[in-house]
Amino acid sequence: MAGIIGIYLFDRRWNAYNFGIFGLMALQHRGQETAGMEILNESKQKITGKGLVEQAFASVSGKGNILIGGVSPYPAEEAEALPITVSNKVSASIDGRVTSIDGYRWDAGLSYEANLRRSYEELESGSEELEAIKDYFSRCRGGFSYVAANNKGEVLAGRGSLGVKPLVLGKMGFDGGIVASESCVMDIIGERVPISPAENIEPGEAMVFTPMSARSERVQNSSKRAYCIFEYVYLARPDSYINDVPVYRVRREIGRRLAQEGSVDADVVIGVPETAIPFAMSYSNETGIPVEKGFELTGRRVRSAMKPNQVERLKGVQLKLNVISEAVRGKRVVLIDDSVVRGNTLANIVYLMKEKGAKEIHVRIGSPHIVSHCPFGVEVPGEDELIGRHLKEDKIAEVIGADSFKYLSLDGLVEATGLKCGEFCTGCFNGIYPEVE
Amino acid sequence: MKILLVGGGGREHAIAQSLAGSAHCPRLYCISELINPGIRKIVKSGGGEYIRGDTNDPSAVVGASLKFGPDFVFVGPEEPNFHGIPDALEARGIPCIGASREVAELELSKASMRDLQWKYKIPGRLWYKKFKTFEEAVPYIEEYAESIALKPARQAGGKGVKVIEDFQVYLQDDKRKVKKEHAESIVNEYMKGYDDIEYRLLIEERVWGPEYTVQCFTDGRTVVPMPAVQDNKHAFDGDLGPETGGMGSISCCMNLKYGVEDERAVITEEEYRRSAEIVKMMIDAVQKETGKRYHGISAGQMMLTSVWGPTVIEMYSRLGDPEAANVLTMLKTDLVDICEAIICEDLNRVKVEFEDQAVVVKAVCPEGYPDRRDLAKGHPVALSASGNTDRILWASAEDAGNSIVTGGSRVVECIGTGDTLPEASAKAEELCRGVGLSDGWNLFHRSDIGTEKSVLRRVQLGNMAREIYQYRERRGLLGKRMIWIPGKGLMEVG
Numbered sequence: 001m002a003g004i005i006g007i008y009l010f011d012r013r014w015n016a017y018n019f020g021i022f023g024l025m026a027l028q029h030r031g032q033e034t035a036g037m038e039i040l041n042e043s044k045q046k047i048t049g050k051g052l053v054e055q056a057f058a059s060v061s062g063k064g065n066i067l068i069g070g071v072s073p074y075p076a077e078e079a080e081a082l083p084i085t086v087s088n089k090v091s092a093s094i095d096g097r098v099t100s101i102d103g104y105r106w107d108a109g110l111s112y113e114a115n116l117r118r119s120y121e122e123l124e125s126g127s128e129e130l131e132a133i134k135d136y137f138s139r140c141r142g143g144f145s146y147v148a149a150n151n152k153g154e155v156l157a158g159r160g161s162l163g164v165k166p167l168v169l170g171k172m173g174f175d176g177g178i179v180a181s182e183s184c185v186m187d188i189i190g191e192r193v194p195i196s197p198a199e200n201i202e203p204g205e206a207m208v209f210t211p212m213s214a215r216s217e218r219v220q221n222s223s224k225r226a227y228c229i230f231e232y233v234y235l236a237r238p239d240s241y242i243n244d245v246p247v248y249r250v251r252r253e254i255g256r257r258l259a260q261e262g263s264v265d266a267d268v269v270i271g272v273p274e275t276a277i278p279f280a281m282s283y284s285n286e287t288g289i290p291v292e293k294g295f296e297l298t299g300r301r302v303r304s305a306m307k308p309n310q311v312e313r314l315k316g317v318q319l320k321l322n323v324i325s326e327a328v329r330g331k332r333v334v335l336i337d338d339s340v341v342r343g344n345t346l347a348n349i350v351y352l353m354k355e356k357g358a359k360e361i362h363v364r365i366g367s368p369h370i371v372s373h374c375p376f377g378v379e380v381p382g383e384d385e386l387i388g389r390h391l392k393e394d395k396i397a398e399v400i401g402a403d404s405f406k407y408l409s410l411d412g413l414v415e416a417t418g419l420k421c422g423e424f425c426t427g428c429f430n431g432i433y434p435e436v437e
Numbered sequence: 438m439k440i441l442l443v444g445g446g447g448r449e450h451a452i453a454q455s456l457a458g459s460a461h462c463p464r465l466y467c468i469s470e471l472i473n474p475g476i477r478k479i480v481k482s483g484g485g486e487y488i489r490g491d492t493n494d495p496s497a498v499v500g501a502s503l504k505f506g507p508d509f510v511f512v513g514p515e516e517p518n519f520h521g522i523p524d525a526l527e528a529r530g531i532p533c534i535g536a537s538r539e540v541a542e543l544e545l546s547k548a549s550m551r552d553l554q555w556k557y558k559i560p561g562r563l564w565y566k567k568f569k570t571f572e573e574a575v576p577y578i579e580e581y582a583e584s585i586a587l588k589p590a591r592q593a594g595g596k597g598v599k600v601i602e603d604f605q606v607y608l609q610d611d612k613r614k615v616k617k618e619h620a621e622s623i624v625n626e627y628m629k630g631y632d633d634i635e636y637r638l639l640i641e642e643r644v645w646g647p648e649y650t651v652q653c654f655t656d657g658r659t660v661v662p663m664p665a666v667q668d669n670k671h672a673f674d675g676d677l678g679p680e681t682g683g684m685g686s687i688s689c690c691m692n693l694k695y696g697v698e699d700e701r702a703v704i705t706e707e708e709y710r711r712s713a714e715i716v717k718m719m720i721d722a723v724q725k726e727t728g729k730r731y732h733g734i735s736a737g738q739m740m741l742t743s744v745w746g747p748t749v750i751e752m753y754s755r756l757g758d759p760e761a762a763n764v765l766t767m768l769k770t771d772l773v774d775i776c777e778a779i780i781c782e783d784l785n786r787v788k789v790e791f792e793d794q795a796v797v798v799k800a801v802c803p804e805g806y807p808d809r810r811d812l813a814k815g816h817p818v819a820l821s822a823s824g825n826t827d828r829i830l831w832a833s834a835e836d837a838g839n840s841i842v843t844g845g846s847r848v849v850e851c852i853g854t855g856d857t858l859p860e861a862s863a864k865a866e867e868l869c870r871g872v873g874l875s876d877g878w879n880l881f882h883r884s885d886i887g888t889e890k891s892v893l894r895r896v897q898l899g900n901m902a903r904e905i906y907q908y909r910e911r912r913g914l915l916g917k918r919m920i921w922i923p924g925k926g927l928m929e930v931g
Contacts (some may be wrong), residue, residue: 174680214673
C-alpha cells in the first residue's frame with residue numbers, strides 16, 4: 001500500500017511544494033519508510049528520501065504549480081520511492097498493486113518497477129501523450145489507484161476497476177484541484193468546505209487535469225467492486241471518508257458490534273492506541289463499562305504494525321505502549337485491538353498489563369482472523385506466521401496469556417461498514433479474492 | 438413601435454427575444470461591437486437594422502438613436518451605464534432602460550457600494566477595506582488579512598476577484614505571497630485603463646454559503662424582484678477550475694426550489710423576500726445620495742452566509758449574464774409593457790408575473806476559455822439543425838458573413854425548462870450536445886449544472902448557513918463579529 005497525492009494549481013503563481021509536504025504528512029500513516037514527489041512547472045524536479053515526510057524533505061525545496069507524490073511503507077532497499085519514473089517523460093505514484101497488464105508478459109526476474117517501465121515502453125513506446133497514459137492504465141489489472149503526470153503538465157489520477165484502493169478529489173476554490181488517497185488531505189491542505197471534504201472517485205474513473213481543462217473520464221469499465229475492507233479496520237485515518245463512508249463511523253460501529261458479539265463482565269475498557277481507541281469508546285458506550293486510557297507513549301508516534309521486522313515492531317510497541325498501572329490495577333479489563341497478525345506484539349501488551357496488576361484481560365479484536373496474504377500490497381507475513389490461521393480463539397487466549405479472546409465476525413465487520421458484502425475484497429480474512437480479469 | 442437594443446452578448450440575445458415576443462410587435466434595432474448572429478436574425482426578420490459600433494461611446498449610441506428614432510433604448514451591459522449612455526440619451530429626450538451613470542456607481546465602484554451600504558446600515562454588509570495603491574495594502578495583507586476576497590475596486594468585467602482561504606498557519610507564507618502578488622496584479626493589470634475611480638483594490642472578509650442573484654426591475658419608485666437565479670462560476674464540472682463569467686445558471690419559482698412541486702429550495706421564501714428588500718434599500722440609498730432616479734435593472738449578487746443570512750456580494754446595474762436568460766424565459770408579462778412603465782414611472786400599475794417552472798441555462802465554451810482566450814477565439818461554429826434553436830442564445834460569437842466564429846468567451850447559452858431542475862438540466866444538456874466547432878477544436882460545458890447532485894449540494898450548503906445565521910439571529914448577533922485581541926481587548930464589527 002501507499003499514500004498518493006496529486007496537486008494541480010491552475011494559477012502558476014502558486015507553489016504546490018508546501019501543499020505537497022503537508023498533504024503527504026496527512027497520508028503518513030499509509031507509509032513511513034520512503035517519501036517522494038515530483039514537482040513541475042517549466043521544468044521537472046524529483047525529490048525522494050527515506051523515513052518520514054519531514055525527514056525525507058528536510059533541507060530541500062521545490063517550485064512548481066503541479067505536483068505528484070507519495071509515501072510508501074516499503075523500505076528503500078525493497079522498493080523504489082514514489083513517484084515511480086515510468087518513462088523519461090511519465091511518472092506515477094501508485095497505491096496498491098498492478099498484478100498484470102493486458103498485452104504484456106510479466107517478467108518475474110525483474111523488479112515490480114522494472115516491469116512497469118518495460119511494459120510502458122513496450123505498450124506505449126514510452127510516449128508522454130495523455131492518451132498513451134490512459135491506455136496504459138486501462139490495461140492494468142489488480143488493486144490499485146494511481147496519480148500520473150507527464151512533462152506537458154498533464155495529470156491523470158484514477159482508481160483501478162475493482163476499486164480496491166481509495167482515491168478522492170478535493171478542491172482549492174478557483175485555484176486548483178487535489179487528488180489523494182484519503183479525504184483527510186483536503187482537511188489539511190484543501191479549502192474548508194462545510195459539506196464534505198472530498199468527492200469519491202469511482203472504480204475505473206479517472207480525473208484528467210490539463211492546463212486548459214479538468215474533467216472526469218472513464219478509463220476502465222467497472223462492473224465488480226472489491227473495496228479493501230481493511231481500510232476501514234486499520235489502514236485509513238479515522239477522519240477520512242473511504243468510498244463515501246466515514247471511517248470513524250465504521251470504527252464506532254465495530255466497537256458496538258464487538259460489545260454485542262463478545263460481551264463479557266468487566267470493570268474497564270481499554271483500546272490499544274491509536275487505531276483501536278474508537279472501538280473501545282464505542283464498546284464502552286454500548287456496555288456502560290467505563291473506558292480508560294491504558295497507555296502512554298514514549299517518543300514519536302509510529303505505526304508499529306507496519307514496521308518491516310519483528311524487533312522494530314516490538315520496539316515500537318514497547319515504547320508506544322507503556323501501561324498506566326492505575327488504569328488497570330485490580331481490574332477486569334476488556335482490551336481492544338484492531339487486528340492480530342502474528343500475535344506476539346499483542347502477547348507483549350497482555351504481559352505488560354498483567355505485570356501492572358490487571359486482574360483479568362479479555363481481548364477483543366475489531367476484525368476477523370487474518371488467514372491469508374494480500375495480493376494488493378498490504379504487507380501480510382507468510383501464512384505460517386499468521387496466528388489466526390493456525391489457532392482457535394481459546395488457544396490464542398492461552399498463548400497470549402489472556403483470560404478470553406474473541407474476533408469480530410466477518411459478517412459483523414461487513415455490516416459495520418454499511419456497504420454490501422459483494423462490494424469488498426475480504427481476502428485477508430477468508431482467502432477469497434476478487435477475480436482479476 | 439421601435440426599440441434600440443445596446444449590446445450583443447447572450448444576455449442581449451435573450452432581451453431581444455423577449456422584446457420581439459411582445460404584443461406590441463416592436464421593430465428591433467441593435468448596436469454592438471460584434472454582430473451577434475441571433476440578434477441579427479431577430480432584427481432582420483422585423484425589418485430593423487443592426488449596426489456595429491462602440492456601445493461605450495455616447496455619440497455612437499445617440500447617433501444610432503437619432504437615426505432609427507426608437508420609442509426607447511434598452512441598454513444590456515454594464516459598461517454603457519458606466520459611460521453615461523443612459524444620461525446622454527435622456528439629455529436628448531430619448532427614453533432609456535438603463536441605470537444612469539450616478540446610480541450605476543453601485544456596480545461600477547465596489548468600494549462606493551460598500552460605503553453606501555455601511556452608511557445606510559443596510560443588512561448583509563461585509564467588512565471591507567479599500568486601497569488606492571498596492572503599497573498601501575501590503576502591510577495590511579501581511580499583518581491582518583486572513584481569509585479574504587481580493588477584488589478590483591471597480592467592476593472589471595467580472596474578472597480579477599480572488600478568494601483566498603488562509604486559516605492553515607502552516608501554509609500561510611504561500612498564501613500571503615499569492616495574496617500580495619494578486620493584489621499587485623489587480624492594481625497593475627485588472628484595473629489598468631480604468632481612470633473613472635479613485636480606489637484600486639478592495640479587500641473583503643471571506644464568507645461561505647450558496648450564491649444567488651436577485652434581479653429587479655425598478656422605475657425608482659417601485660422595485661419588482663424577479664426569480665432568484667444561481668450562477669455557476671467554476672469552469673469545470675464538480676465546481677472545479679478557474680473562475681469564469683458564469684458557466685450556467687439555474688432557477689425554479691421565485692426562491693430556487695428543486696422543483697415546482699418540491700419543498701426543497703436553496704433559499705427560503707423569507708430569505709428571498711429579505712434579499713429583494715436589501716436590493717430595494719440599496720436603490721433607495723443610491724437615489725437619496727445622488728438625487729437621481731433609477732430607471733432599469735438593479736440586481737443583488739447575494740450569498741446566504743452564516744454571518745448575515747442574505748448578504749450582498751456585489752451589485753449589478755443590469756441583468757446578469759447568463760441569469761438574464763433564466764428570468765426572461767420565466768417572465769409571463771410583456772417586457773415592453775414593463776419597459777414603458779419604467780419610463781413613465783408607473784411600474785406599480787403593472788402586474789409582473791413569472792411562470793412557475795425550472796430553467797437551466799448552460800454556456801458552451803471553446804477550450805482555452807477563460808484563461809487562454811487567444812486560443813479560444815476564431816473557431817467556426819456548427820449548430821446541428823435539430824432541436825429548438827429559440828432555446829439557444831448566441832453569446833460571444835460573430836457573424837462573419839458565411840460562417841459564425843467564436844469570440845473567445847462563452848459561445849452559446851442553451852436553455853432547458855421543466856418541472857424540476859434536473860429535468861430542465863437534461864433538456865439544456867441535449868441542446869449543448871448539438872453545438873460543435875467545424876475545425877475540430879474542443880468545446881466544453883458543465884454537464885453537472887442543475888443535476889440532482891449539484892442542486893442538493895447547494896440546498897445542503899444553504900441549510901448549513903441557515904442554521905448558523907438563524908442561531909445568531911435568535912441571540913441578537915446577526916451581522917455582528919467579535920474579535921478578542923489579546924492585550925488590546927474586544928473589537929466589535931457589525
